[in-house]
């Protein structure tokens with residue numbers, strides 16, 4: 001079976017974290033006018049979709065993932081008129097805007113919750129999840145919050161607990177209530193009418209939860225709810241929908257993204273990400289096991305077949321910077337950033353570029369926990385150090401995996417505060433901005449930026465990148481990740497050295513050539529691929545061959 005072609009199959013998405021992208025009014029916080037001023041930059045990069053992290057009205061307990069009005073813009077980001085201008089100006093440049101839809105929970109300052117907490121018989125009470133205290137007054141069960149502590153918060157006014165999988169200012173909506181479903185659908189349709197290009201659905205695999213049975217992710221009611229959402233909102237529109245699904249296996253991903261099931265276009269899966277978290281704990285980082293990493297990436301490439309669609313990403317606003325995580329942020333920063341880009345962008349699926357990735361921005365290592373702003377980082381630092389973990393150990397883990405690594409302001413140039421703002425930014429800039437910034441990248445024809453630009457162009461011009469089959473090569477090798485993509489016209493051989501060491505390889509006959517059509521490389525282009533090949537540190541290239 002072939003997939004019916006969709007516009008998002010060969011799209012490349014750029015994720016903007018508005019707070020950290022560009023500050024037009026110099027209040028230290030990025031905003032919508034800042035984004036508008038950089039649309040030409042994004043057009044030049046070649047992306048045709050922007051995923052906008054939340055810009056709705058919010059008390060910003062979790063930087064906008066706690067929404068108090070879904071149909072208004074947070075004043076620090078601008079106004080609804082700015083949003084309309086962004087949509088219009090993006091459209092002029094053939095760029096679609098994907099909104100971040102956060103409907104597992106709202107803010108506790110959302111009017112629904114404000115009403116709900118007033119009394120047990122308030123009409124909005126059942127919009128949220130309430131339970132009686134256990135005898136003695138303690139929380140109904142042991143369920144923990146993803147941001148630390150209990151998932152239950154006692155509410156004095158009515159003497160019951162409400163459920164929150166994230167912070168206590170993010171009460172979970174009760175998706176068993178048809179009124180909640182209806183309100184959310186109505187709001188989604190309102191955004192669709194504004195001309196958006198789709199939705200990224202925040203932690204959407206949590207909405208089918210059955211908490212009394214201890215089920216949070218992938219609950220039994222999840223898929224019927226999503227099919228109903230599809231039918232009531234975007235199903236008959238040509239939109240990109242991507243679900244954030246931490247618990248997805250390839251089988252589960254097919255449930256979400258098989259077009260015949262009418263749910264989403266694709267999902268984000270995190271199996272490759274959590275490999276460097278010991279026992280799933282991001283505050284216990286462990287080194288990358290490349291063979292395991294290759295196995296996971298290969299599994300996802302092969303197993304979705306034509307019954308689902310991959311999204312391809314290395315980092316986002318919740319994850320460390322890719323060049324720091326899987327590459328080398330020192331001597332081989334440029335080479336390794338390009339290698340990682342090639343590895344990802346020549347796989348099958350829709351690639352996502354997180355702001356600053358295209359110039360090789362790195363993690364940050366602030367000396368003091370007081371310089372961090374992320375609620376998750378601060379909560380866990382406190383919890384773990386109170387429970388006996390040494391502050392230095394916890395700070396090292398924060399340097400490795402804190403979400404603030406991705407959230408330091410974007411580096412536009414080498415002026416004060418990286419050209420992000422002339423005011424003190426809400427989170428300090430990474431001190432390496434004088435070397436790593438957009439202005440410098442644009443001036444250097446061999447920069448990481450132009451490497452991304454080239455990869456994006458290649459995807460638009462070579463169908464084998466979009467639809468070709470995927471076959472791993474050197475499967476058991478512990479330093480290189482290589483694969484061949486094939487369609488009726490071409491074979492595309494992609495070879496990547498994931499280490500700072502030289503690697504000598506014996507090439508199989510089928511991949512040798514005297515007249516290589518090298519379409520991208522991070523050192524000089526290869527003309528010949530003989531029996532033996534020596535790869536330089538982090539060397540990466542792709543060669544196009546006849547089928």
Ligand code: NOJ
Pocket residue numbers: 062065066102166202203244317318
């Ligand atoms: C996932 C988002 O990506 C993250 O930033 C947020 O904190 C949680 N969902 C809660 O909305």
